[in-house]
Amino acid sequence: MDDGKPTGPKAKWWSRPTPGHTTTSAPESAAAAVDAPVEDARPADTPARPEPVAPGQSITPESVTPGQSITPEPVTPAQSITPEPVAQGPAAPAPAPAAHASAAAPAPAVKPLHEPDEYSTPPYGGPGPGAPAPPVQRPVPTPAHGTLVPAPYAGTNGADMPAGPAPVPTPGPVPAPAFTPPPQPPQSTPWLQYDPWGGYRQPLTQPGRPLGSDGGRGKDRRGSLLVGALLLALVAGGIGGGIGAYIERNGGLTTVELPQAAKNSGGRAPDSVAGIAASALPSVVTLHVSGTTESGTGTGFVLDNEGHILTNNHVVAPAGSSGDITVTFSGGETASAEIVGKDSGYDLAVVKVKGVSGLKPLPLGNSDNVQVGDPVVAIGAPFDLSNTVTSGIISAKDRPITAGGEKGDGSDISYVDALQTDAPINPGNSGGPLVDTDAHVIGINSAIRAADSGSTTEGGQAGSIGLGFAIPINQGKRVAEELINTGKATHPVIGVTLDMKYTGDGAKVGAKGAGGKPAVTPGGPGAKAGIKPGDIITEVDGQRVHSGEELIVKIRAHRPGDRLDLGLTRSGKDLSMTLTLGSATGT
Secondary structure, eight states, X not given: OOOSOOOSOOOOOTTSOBTTBOOOOXXXXXXXXHHOOOOOOSOTTSOSSOOOOOXXXXXXXXXXXXXXXXXXXXXXXXXXXXXXXXXXXXXXXXXXXXXXXXXXXOOOOOOOSSOOOTTOOXXXXXXXXXXXXXXXXXXXXXXXXXXXXXXXXXXXXXXTOOSSOOOBXXXXXXXXXXXXXXXXXXXXXXXXXXXXXXXXXXXXXXXXXXXXXXXXXXXXXXXXXXXXXXXXXXXXXXXXXXXXXXXXXXXXXXXXXXXXXOOOOOOOOTTSHHHHHHHHGGGEEEEEEEXXXXXXXEEEEEOSTTOEEEEOHHHHGGGTTTOEEEEEETTSOEEEEEEEEEETTTTEEEEEEOSOOSOOOXXXXXXXXXXXXXXXXXXXXXXXXXXXXXXXXXXXXXXXXXXXXXXXXXXXXXXXXXXXXXXXXXXXXXXXXXXXXXXXXXXXXXXXXXXXXXXXXXXXXOOOOSOEXXXXXXXXXXXXXXXXXXXXXXXXXXXXXXXXXXXXXXXXXXXXXXXXXXXXXXXXXXXXXXXXXXXXXXXXXTEEOOSHHHHHXXXXXXXXXXXXXXXXXXXXXXXXXXXXXXXXXXX
């Protein structure tokens, strides 16, 4: 491969001395020509002086004899010098130095410049510290006028050098030299001699392209380096990204084990929410009801070992008289159920499952012992999420609420003197138990207060805002017993018709009853106590009454046959009386 080096033989310049014949040159130093004349030490058979070349004579390599002096013909400005190639032949041996000095003038002995160095330190055979400087080089004679010389070395690193032998121009006459210097003995020093006045010599470095003119090879090299760097960066980025993804996905290069508490027996205090839930959940069931036009989901709880389950009336109402009711227990077992009895006025119903054994009845508490602030737990299936447990407190007691009324005739309206709780209750919790810290039932979750639609039954889709209402278990127990025993529930009554449009404080007795009948039923509990149309009842057993709905709720919180102390206003006068509650069959 061409590496910028000359491929042919090195050039030979006709103006430089070559082995085989001697060219005319000037003395190397003028001082040497004056102070140290050199005697003729050539062999006897060698001509004393070469004959000059005649002007106009053609010079060829064959016509030049060894030792002959070449005197080129002067070249005029118009004369053309045609170089002739110099034939390459075996080099003639250099003239041998004289064996003996002339007898008349013996050669003086040469004294070394310094003493021999025992350490053989270069470049002079061992000059140590303080050794003399090397000898000064002598300039060569300047070529004659008109002689072609090569261009000086310009640091091109050998580029643009001729690849083959340079042509030798036809020289003109050259003046004869004053004398021919004797050949110099070879130097023993390994150091090269640099001649600043000498002609063209071989460059000190290998030939190549000129500096700064590599013909684009440097750009190619830089481009290759850039491409390699980019590839290396891509590979490193890919490897780093893979390692980072692995570390992120696996949490590091090593397995991380976090400290963790040992598994315990799972026991909880009986009065904790977990303890209450563990005790009550086996007795709670989820009811799925489907009828001809609608369906629904609710909750109930087991009353006895015979399979009676208490729930809300509005939970089983979609089944009608021919619908299906499926009961799912907390363990996942299912069974079909049928309605035993229901009452819309209390919003309670009892269903019964058959062919199921191992039932666990849920103990009933006493709602009269409940105090505001007592902790409670609500259990149910909100939005069909079975076995859901929420906790809260009793927020209030004796809250008169009415729920239902979707039929429009008032036959489905329920009047409840309810317990208020902030335990979250949502659609699907209806009919489920509200239990105390002893896991005893103190209420039946029945209604919630929605933020946008007022009081509503749980069957609606409104969510909990922390206002839930439960039927007190004392009322639920009496109604459940009546439904199981007779299939019907009785309601306590006072035998009067109330004006539900009255907006004043208290419950006002109407002027006329339904269908033109008297407002006060003749022979009824109210008539016997002395109540008259237009009277305003303001108190029941010492508790203030503000509306007709509130009076109904207070009355239904009692059993038929209970005695009530009433406070009323007649024609601006306050009156007091006592009556015994009557009984009416519910629907």
